[in-house]
Amino acid sequence: MRQILVKTERCLGCKSCELACSAIHSGSKDFLAAVLGGERSVRRVTVETNRENTVNIPVQCRQCREPKCVSACMTGAMYLDEATGLVLNREEKCVGCWMCVMVCPYGVIVPNEEEKKAVKCDQCLSGGHDPACVKACPTGAIEFIEISQFDKKRKQEFLTKFIAGEEA
Amino acid sequence: MRYVIIGNSAAGVFAAETIRGLDKSGQIEVVSNERYPAYARCLTSYYLTGQMSDEQMMIRDADFYDRSNIILNSGQKVTGLDTAASKVFTDTGHVYHYNKLLIASGASPVMPDIPGVGMKGVFGLRTLDDAKEIAASARQGRHAVVMGGGLVSLKAAYALMKAGLSVTCIVSSGQILSQMLDREAARILGDLLTGHGLDIRFYTDAAEIIGEEIAGETVARGVRLTSGETVPADIIIIGKGVTPNTGFVAGSGIETDRGILVNDYLETTVPDIYAAGDVAQSVDILTGQRTINAIWPNAAEQGTVAGRNMAGSPAVYQGSMSMNSADFFGLSTIAAGNPRAEGDEYEVVRLFPGPGLYRRLVFRGDRLVGYIMVGNTGRAGILTSLIRERVPLGTARDELKQGRIGQRILW
Amino acid sequence: MENLKKTIDTAAGKMIAKAATEGIETVWDRFEAQQPQCGFGLTGLCCRHCNQGPCRIDPFGDGPQYGVCGADADLIVARNLLRQVAAGAAAHVDHAYEAVETLAAAAGGSAAYSVRDRDKLLAVAGKLGIETENKSETDIAKEIVGIARSDFGNHSGSPIKWLVATAPEERVATWSKLGVLPRNPDREIREALHQTTMGMDADPVNLILATVKQGLVDGYAGLQLGTDIQDILFGIPSPVVAEANLGVLREDHVNIVVHGHEPMLSEKIVEWAHKLSGEAQAVGAQGIQLAGVCCTGNEILMRQGVDMASNFLAQELAIITGAVDAMVVDVQCIMPSLARVAACYHTKIFTTSPIVKMPGAEHIDFTLDEADRKAEEIVRKAIENYRRRDRSRVDIPDVKTKMMAGFSVEAIVAALAKLDAGNPLKPLVDNIANGSILGAVGTVGCNNVKVAQDSFHVNMVKELVKNNILVVTTGCSAQALAKAGLMTPEATEKYAGDTLKAVLTAVGNAAGIGAPLPPVLHMGSCVDNSRIGDLLTALAGYLKVSIKDLPVAASAPEHQHEKALSIGTWAVSLGLLTHLGIVPQLVGGKKVTEILTGDTAESLLGGRFYVETDPIKAAHGLIEHIKSKRKALGI
């Protein structure tokens, strides 16, 4: 299974990934057309930075193996897809109760208030499983690659620390 | 291996799924006194709007039980257990033999002891059948009275308002959502709801339900309040809390307090019998005491942990936590932990970071132990996990008060 | 990127392929390397005006909506736009100022420059209200210089004289009412820079009005001033025939490519190339072949009939032929990559302006005093360099087209006068009125690597002429259309709608060409857009209507430069619907975009911007506009 990984030392914080994410999830799928059309498209990735502004990291769903959002989801909309290992939201079932938002430790589920749907990173599964943020990154800081268990663990540790506000 | 699960809802289904994931061949029997496949209990209030189909209510695909090789025995009410013989008895005369048993029978509404509760038109709201009955008489222009100011009551009131009824909410205390919110947050939500037409009566209670004889049946027509006033009502919904469904364990040797007492593995005092969900009294992550935090996420997680232990893959339950989320008219409100705590050992910070926004943060020592967020709640989960993981805050404590951790914007 | 997505010009396509096999990086490679381009920049939502920034506004509303200072999306976009337009205006005004200096030198007895066109001298003097009777050319020229300089030294609140002398009264009144009449070009540009610094103007509408003012600065103290004076110095263009595209370079000649924008140097290079052709033969060449790139190429094409090598995007490709012995550049649109590309060949790049230097190029400071000596030196060095050419690496694509150019307003009027000497505009107006000519569109501006080179110009224009729209053109647009063969009588036969064809045939025959006029009239360089302004002014005056009521429109299909934005702003101020084929970096400001492309601009100025990225749709958008103007005129 491939994961979205970040080389933080390469992230300049330009937020190109954020815009690409919004664009790919817009009706027109095209950035300028979406802006021109006044679409209010919701992004699933946010570039965060540490206290000293020295480390930037785009944060999107970690695709947890024991996802809190799935057990919190009171409609059965949010589920862990065994085939892809992704945590996905069946939007037709979602009622916008924000139980998942309440429990996601990374704060990466975005409440789409207008449509009352929780939106989250699906690694662009619907668009051919080729994440737009990865393609958009001008420095190649975001990668979509196979990772070993070890790396995965390190990643989780890092994020947990980062969120907790410790030294990244 | 024979697994029997009493209850076909959050705790039961997550347990069954977990067991099947770990044990491909064991026999899994789910017994439930309702007649539906597992559905979203929390959506029963949404159902009252008339805009939800039965299909939308289901939390799993239609082929879930077949696909997972789980036997669903619905419409059977468990009436007793023989723990010595490892047997479960039902009102339909079925007897289930188990090696491992999970009690996930949830809870039922508490009905107050006032005259008229038995009349037609008086409901508790817990099951899909309740919802269907209420929906059938919830016609535009009718009057409804909701008793209680808790989340279930308000969600029901909200749905009925959306369905076009005029709704009165009777709150015996001076505040709605008094379990979940402080006065400030409750005031914001209360104003929002009354602004949209909800009639809330504080510091009063129902004294009696007034009825009318129609075709040999007494049909509710109104509620007389302790204040003396009578409020007209075609529908009366009782939302005065729930009580765990423990009746059938009496005499089984399973120890109960308010609910069924469980240890860190969610096992009851009788070996091989587990309990999870609204029926189980398990350890609370903040207090360390055994309590019932009757919410869906806890039920689902407990079901998962119990399932693991039953299938022989030991797992320790981290503990439950009180939290909830409500969204009325687009204003999202989330509270978690011990948000209403007061007293010397706590530091309480109240913030008004923008129009319509409110935050209450409760710290004890170097830890966050509770919060309330009204409006703009997108990053609430981070706060929840700070409480759950008991993260020492250090300098982040001051940042938190400014709506961020490090440079991470929280609101 | 596939080559077809890079260019529709087969010569360019061949050279792109050559560059690829030789491992030489071109503009297309760099464009690809720049992908993805930052969305904040693309929408104009990034501000770097102060050191608290950079600040970015989230166009989708999730992220920050205000910069550190408090600026919102519209404000940031409006400030950025004003700076861009002021920069564009600055480029043209600086160019025009050079022309004024050259005329001053000529009037002061310079050996290198003189007044070559007495007619233009008198015409310009006339519009400026200068008495010419019994005055020498030098004296008149001096007075013209005096007026030009007085605009730059204007410390009063009165408007630029050149503007008042040129623009239709109705327009001047409109601009005056809006408070956008510029006083002194330098002062206005300075003010724009001031106005857009941190903590200054916070009103997007006020900033847009200031942008309009910059458009007028460009139009009258840049384009008009430049062209008027260059015509006096170097002559009013008249129809010429030449060839276009890289195929004009010759294997057996010393090839000198001139590139940039001003004619002051390139005219001299033309002169010295003639004088020194014997020396070229002495090094074994058959002679000297000159060819132009960009507007300096247009200048010497229009007046001297010098062949055209190509347009903006192909400047590197000219070098990649391996046959260019010298590329002489003056100002604007000169890719900083040229020296790196030239280093792969024997080609020498000569920079000549004190404000355009380039590591790896040879700098020969060109001054008016020493114009001849410097031009001679450059041509000699080019001849010398011919010896170093590596013949094994030469590959000149065998692609070139014939073209007609030189359609100044004076030349067009002269051709029409053959039909009606007393009333030369009448045949044109009659044919517009009877619908034989549906209307006219001016296509101008650059190439932009974001679209296949020339494709937007060519595809849109073909659609226009098919629908009986007469096209006038300048700049790189003109070069694109020339390379596509649209500046030939055959193009009229092949592409023009029937009624347009009939008119062009009649005029062509009357003018003694013996064939139709081309459907696309080359009116010159980018500063020569003032010629289009003059033509519109004349037509509007003849019809006694405002320019904004004419069935005409403007388009910058592949605009790239800030100059294109300032020219576009001037066109909108004139009352023209002005099409942009590439989304400008301002759409993140919803209000600003609405004002510029919507009713607000139209109600205040009569013109507005029109963004459409599909050439055929754009053509039809322009046609619809023209039809609506015709309807309003009752024709």
Ligand SMILES: Cc1cc2nc3c(=O)[nH]c(=O)nc-3n(C[C@H](O)[C@H](O)[C@H](O)COP(=O)(O)OP(=O)(O)OC[C@H]3O[C@@H](n4cnc5c(N)ncnc54)[C@H](O)[C@@H]3O)c2cc1C
């Ligand atoms: C209207 C409403 C709104 C709610 N909103 C929220 C919310 O927003 N967020 C939240 O977290 N929680 C909410 N809840 C609470 C949530 O629904 C419960 O916490 C959750 O359903 C508990 O799951 P459970 O599996 O423990 O028990 P239950 O869902 O109560 O299920 C019990 C199961 O046991 C079966 N059963 C019971 N007794 C017997 C018996 N004797 N024999 C056989 N079967 C039996 C029942 O048929 C049922 O299948 C809401 C509840 C209601 C009613």
Ligand code: SF4
């Ligand atoms: S949304 Fe949050 S809880 Fe759910 S899988 Fe992603 S990170 Fe985990």
Ligand code: SF4
């Ligand atoms: S001027 Fe304002 S918007 Fe621009 S960089 Fe400075 S603070 Fe940011």
